Amino acid sequence: MTTTPVGMRCPECARQRTKVVRMRDMTKVPQVTYALIAVNVLAYLAEGRLTGGAGAGAGSVYVKGALLGSSAERGLAGQGVAYGQWWRILTGGFLHANFLHIAFNMYLLYVLGQILEPALGRVRFATLYFVSLLTGSLVALIVSPHDLTVGASGAVFGLMAAVLLEARSRQIPQLQNWVAGLILFNLAFSFVVPGISWGGHVGGLIGGALCMLALQLGDRHRQQLPALAACIALGVAAIAGGIATAKSSEVQALPPGSEQQLFIPSQ
Numbered sequence: 001m002t003t004t005p006v007g008m009r010c011p012e013c014a015r016q017r018t019k020v021v022r023m024r025d026m027t028k029v030p031q032v033t034y035a036l037i038a039v040n041v042l043a044y045l046a047e048g049r050l051t052g053g054a055g056a057g058a059g060s061v062y063v064k065g066a067l068l069g070s071s072a073e074r075g076l077a078g079q080g081v082a083y084g085q086w087w088r089i090l091t092g093g094f095l096h097a098n099f100l101h102i103a104f105n106m107y108l109l110y111v112l113g114q115i116l117e118p119a120l121g122r123v124r125f126a127t128l129y130f131v132s133l134l135t136g137s138l139v140a141l142i143v144s145p146h147d148l149t150v151g152a153s154g155a156v157f158g159l160m161a162a163v164l165l166e167a168r169s170r171q172i173p174q175l176q177n178w179v180a181g182l183i184l185f186n187l188a189f190s191f192v193v194p195g196i197s198w199g200g201h202v203g204g205l206i207g208g209a210l211c212m213l214a215l216q217l218g219d220r221h222r223q224q225l226p227a228l229a230a231c232i233a234l235g236v237a238a239i240a241g242g243i244a245t246a247k248s249s250e251v252q253a254l255p256p257g258s259e260q261q262l263f264i265p266s267q
Contacts, residue, residue, distance in 0.1 A: 032126045033113025037106050040152055043094040044102050062150070067092030067137055067200075069145030069246035076148075081141065081246035089141075089242045093133040095150040105152040112159040115175075119166060120215065124224075127231050128211050132158020134238035135207025136200040141242050143199030145249040154200040157186070158208020165212045210234060 047062045063076070067088050070080040081088050096102035117125040136154015160183050167176035183205070190198040211231040218227025 028118075030113045030117040030125075032122045032129070033109065033117050036113070036129060036152075037109055040094050040096070040102060040106060040109075043091075044096050047095060062095055063148070065091035065095050065150075067140060067149040068147070069141050070250045071146050072251045073146075080250075081243055082250040086239070086243055089134060089137045089239055090130075092137060092140075092150050093152050093155055096152070097150055101151060105156055108156045109152065109159070112156065112163055115163055116159060116166070124215055124228060124231075127228060127235075128158060128162055128208060128215070129155050131211045131231050131235040131238070132156075132161075132204040132208040134235045134242070135210075136204030138238040138242045138245065139203025139206070140197050140200035141245045141249075142203075144197065145246055146251060147197075149197045149200060151197070151200065153197070154204030154207075157183070157201045157204035158211070160186075161205045161208035162212035165209060165216065169216060207234065207238065 043061075043065075063079075064085075065088065068076065068080040068085075070082040071077065079085060096105065113125070116128070120128065133152070133155035136157065137149075140149045140154070160179055164176060164179040164183065167173075167179060187198075187201065187205075190196045190201045211234060214227045214230040214234075215224075218224045218230075
């Protein structure tokens with residue numbers, strides 16, 4: 001046994017170093033949360049459609065940035081992830097169909113970010129958000145590769161999954177019950193209401209849960225860097241999977257003269 005300032009410890013335990021967290025080192029302001037909200041709002045303003053819906057009148061920022069695998073529709077032929085526009089996998093998560101769409105997502109991002117970011121720290125919280133966004137895009141491409149899909153909902157669902165796991169780990173039943181009810185309600189809403197990308201929601205939920213489990217495992221074994229690397233690898237795999245999915249589902253353009261309009265996007 002080895003004598004330490006906290007008492008007698010075995011030689012193996014004495015060699016371990018427990019991370020000390022000081023009050024001044026803790027995140028006081030959820031900076032990443034606020035930054036993400038700001039980027040989403042700026043992207044929505046750049047769309048130039050403060051009250052309008054989506055469709056043939058959608059602006060260029062919307063049409064060029066929304067998630068899309070490929071399409072045969074007039075005005076979208078030759079566009080999409082299948083044609084090298086890989087950025088849509090990311091940018092689609094920062095665009096929104098209308099004011100209510102962005103308002104609801106940003107409210108949940110604000111609430112969930114207030115809970116998670118101080119607990120995880122800025123880097124891990126940002127990683128969790130983007131991994132959830134990317135896995136949401138992957139499943140959305142699998143489910144509806146030919147629809148324009150927008151919204152931060154996939155990332156928000158990932159945050160909900162993470163809060164649920166953290167509440168369960170810390171044994172906070174009130175928070176756990178609230179988030180579980182929120183997830184179930186929004187999942188039911190996704191399947192019942194037409195025009196909503198349930199694939200993006202389910203994908204974000206799965207990605208957020210997997211990433212949070214990796215981070216919790218890293219904390220348990222004091223291996224935070226490998227856990228963070230696992231989350232990043234998951235995000236990279238989601239990008240690669242999204243590109244492969246878009247290419248495998250590529251469709252040809254309709255013959256000239258076909259009167260088609262842009263798809264109403266999923267949210």
